[in-house]
Amino acid sequence: MLTTCTTERQAPAGVAATANANANANANEHAGAHLTAELSDGLGACQATISPKFLYDALGSKLFEAICELPEYYPTRTEAGIFERHGHEIARACGMHTTLIDLGAGNCAKAASLFPLLRPAQYVAVDISTEFVSEALARLRLRFPHIDMRALGLDFSSGLALPADVRAERRLFFYPGSSLGNFTPAEARAFLTRLRKSCGADGALLIGIDLAKDKAILDAAYDDALGVTAAFNLNVLRHVNRLLGSDFDIRHWRHVGFYHEAAGRVEMHLEAREAQHVRWPGGGRDFAAGERIHTENSYKYRQADAIGLLEQSGFEATRVWTDARCPFAVIHAQALA
Numbered sequence: 213m214l215t216t217c218t219t220e221r222q223a224p225a226g227v228a229a230t231a232n233a234n235a236n237a238n239a240n241e242h243a244g245a246h247l248t249a250e251l252s253d254g255l256g257a258c259q260a261t262i263s264p265k266f267l268y269d270a271l272g273s274k275l276f277e278a279i280c281e282l283p284e285y286y287p288t289r290t291e292a293g294i295f296e297r298h299g300h301e302i303a304r305a306c307g308m309h310t311t312l313i314d315l316g317a318g319n320c321a322k323a324a325s326l327f328p329l330l331r332p333a334q335y336v337a338v339d340i341s342t343e344f345v346s347e348a349l350a351r352l353r354l355r356f357p358h359i360d361m362r363a364l365g366l367d368f369s370s371g372l373a374l375p376a377d378v379r380a381e382r383r384l385f386f387y388p389g390s391s392l393g394n395f396t397p398a399e400a401r402a403f404l405t406r407l408r409k410s411c412g413a414d415g416a417l418l419i420g421i422d423l424a425k426d427k428a429i430l431d432a433a434y435d436d437a438l439g440v441t442a443a444f445n446l447n448v449l450r451h452v453n454r455l456l457g458s459d460f461d462i463r464h465w466r467h468v469g470f471y472h473e474a475a476g477r478v479e480m481h482l483e484a485r486e487a488q489h490v491r492w493p494g495g496g497r498d499f500a501a502g503e504r505i506h507t508e509n510s511y512k513y514r515q516a517d518a519i520g521l522l523e524q525s526g527f528e529a530t531r532v533w534t535d536a537r538c539p540f541a542v543i544h545a546q547a548l549a
């Protein structure tokens with residue numbers, strides 16, 4: 213991979229970019245200064261990166277829903293199968309009338325499938341895609357009118373400040389879909405430690421963690437035959453164009469997704485099909501043909517390592533449910549005093 217690095221920085225990160233972006237308000241979504249700074253810093257780095265949270269604009273959230281329907285993308289289906297097969301035991305481990313806090317709720321379907329068994333006292337749907345989750349919650353209220361619900365548009369990767377109307381008792385953080393794998397192990401530990409603090413003394417965690425498996429299965433899951441995953445990954449450039457005012461031409465990029473066995477993770481990148489210059493207010497960069505923008509990692513843990521990670525973060529794994537055919541673990545973990 214080529215790593216030529218020719219960034220223009222006409223002003224400190226974010227300063228000029230924000231001023232110009234604001235002048236150009238109709239062309240973008242009024243991205244806050246911290247987001248435009250984060251984006252231009254990432255794009256300007258020698259190894260260019262775009263944070264995976266930018267994958268989930270309105271279209272990105274829909275494309276991810278489509279990914280979950282693909283035969284190649286096993287995590288959602290495998291996890292749903294575990295919830296279905298072991299729902300009663302899972303509910304027994306979690307207990308009823310909890311404050312169910314759904315991290316990355318998206319369309320809220322996973323939590324909703326557990327409502328009849330879990331009977332939460334309150335349901336808090338947290339997602340970075342505020343509009344998407346609010347709409348999902350509005351539909352859910354009609355189906356479960358007796359559950360107190362609220363949507364929270366929040367980037368919980370950078371902090372977990374919950375508003376005062378989120379009940380403090382019996383918090384059950386729900387973190388399905390193996391999103392934990394999108395952090396590095398060190399970041400995952402830091403994130404889980406923050407969760408532990410937000411749990412209170414009687415809190416717990418119900419988490420889905422994808423486990424290491426055959427490379428061929430993982431390669432296909434992250435680069436499907438229809439190209440839905442490619443569309444999902446490439447769509448981030450459209451979102452960035454709107455937020456930052458950049459001029460990425462999507463046709464000049466292709467999706468790359470593969471399992472890096474030695475690193476224990478799937479890597480997602482966007483690769484330049486040809487040499488090009490990309491501009492944004494206050495900055496810009498040359499990309500060589502073949503140069504990549506890193507968009508996401510998805511770590512695949514061994515079960516013992518996943519449990520170890522929870523323990524190092526102040527949780528005790530009390531129950532583990534797995535799928536024998538397709539390694540994936542759903543873990544209930546109690547916050548340690």
Ligand code: TRP
Pocket residue numbers: 264267279287390391393394433434441444445469480507508509510
């Ligand atoms: N967090 C999901 C995962 O790791 C998201 C995902 C699926 C994804 N396919 C992708 C992210 C392709 C970027 C590119 O499974």
